[in-house]
Amino acid sequence: MPSERTDRIRKLLADLVGFNTVSDKSNLALVGYVEVYLAGFGITARRITDDTGQKAALWVTIGPADTPGIVLSAHTDVVPVTGQDWSADPFTLVERDGRLYGRGAADMKGFVAVCLAMVPEVARAKLATPIHLALSYDEEVGCVGVRPLLDEINKLSVKPLACLVGEPTLMQVAIGHKGKHALRAIFRGLASHSALAPQGVNAVEHAADLITEVRRRAREIAAHGTRDELYEVAHTTMLSSVIHGGTALNIVPDSCELQFEVRGLGVHEAKQLTSEIVAWAKSEIEPAMRRGHPDSGIDFEDILDYPALDMAADHPLVTFAKTLAGRNDNIKVSFGTEAGLYVAMADIPTVVIGPGSITQAHRPDEFIAIAELERCAEMIERLIAQCEKADGLEALRRA
Helix, strand or coil: CCHHHHHHHHHHHHHHHCCCCECCCCCHHHHHHHHHHHHCCCCCEEEEECCCCCCEEEEEEECCCCCCCEEEEEECCECCCCCCCCCCCCCCCEEECCEEECCCHHHHHHHHHHHHHCHHHHHHCCCCCCEEEEEECCHHHCCCCHHHHHHHHHCCCCCCCEEEECCCCCCCCEEEECEEEEEEEEEECECEEHHHHHHCECHHHHHHHHHHHHHHHHHHHHHHCCECCCCCCCECEEEEEEEEECCCCCEECCEEEEEEEEEECCCCHHHHHHHHHHHHHHHHCHHHHHHHCCCCEEEEEEEEEECCEECCCCCHHHHHHHHHHCCCCCEEECCCCCHHHHHHHHCCCEEECCCCCHHHCCCCCCEEEHHHHHHHHHHHHHHHHHHHCCCCCHHHHHC
């Protein structure tokens, strides 16, 4: 790979990592940087700003606007570094032994840097099929920012043919990931002195009943549920993960908050299963609470929700992605991505393929190998060549 292009990727990644885009902060400085960079090649990006005015997604089209194209999709936000033991400033890119260290290097500013580094080649190409760049925000807190972006894509007179989401897969073609639905259950009990425990409604104990039921259902699914051996954990999972309740040992607790989740194999399985759990709690736990006090009960709130991705292994996009990646296999990944939303919300066939390893994401001293970035650039180079051909994506058009 030309060293000049590698240097371009390295410089862009250093700049991108330098923007602190942890999900609780604005990403507008990074968005503005990308807009200015693209403008240098005569390319205009469309900004889609959220209701607060502090976050924005970008939609970019390079090539003929009246033809269905290929989307290269990424999120701009990163997870926090608070409490992590980094060996250097996480927002300053550091190179050691062929690796580039910094928050978001793998997840997923490395992919963004490659896409931007390839813009000169894309802009010079005589594209018969356009290449789009889609940058979102707040993926790490529930795939929030891609949804208004997809709403805008749905309004286009010509919708994209397909999408490649560049999450870190070591450049393997991922055709599936589980869907997730997470809920917060707020138990409203009645306080009393613990010496008079029967006069109160113990919110913690009723929350424990829900935890027990979630665990029972999880074990049942693990033993007898549908399996997909392409996943590291081959079955749907559910668990309780966070609980807060009570104030003192001698007070019957009048409140308790429980968070639980389901990660499902089926496209909408996670939400179906949480709906069943909520219905069970409303019919089995809440009446018992209200016998102790009529104002007792359970309130449920959504925390996050995204559908699973489940692309058929023989779909033309999967074959196309394998050609771009130069490999014959496909995988499914354990982590969630925006890919399922591209399919569910916009009916755009989507796979996940990107540089770096998910094992480096969210941890201190996150890194990406330079060789991975180079492999990704070579993939986009092949994509450009296919998009230059009048019939280069004919199988996708027929799908």
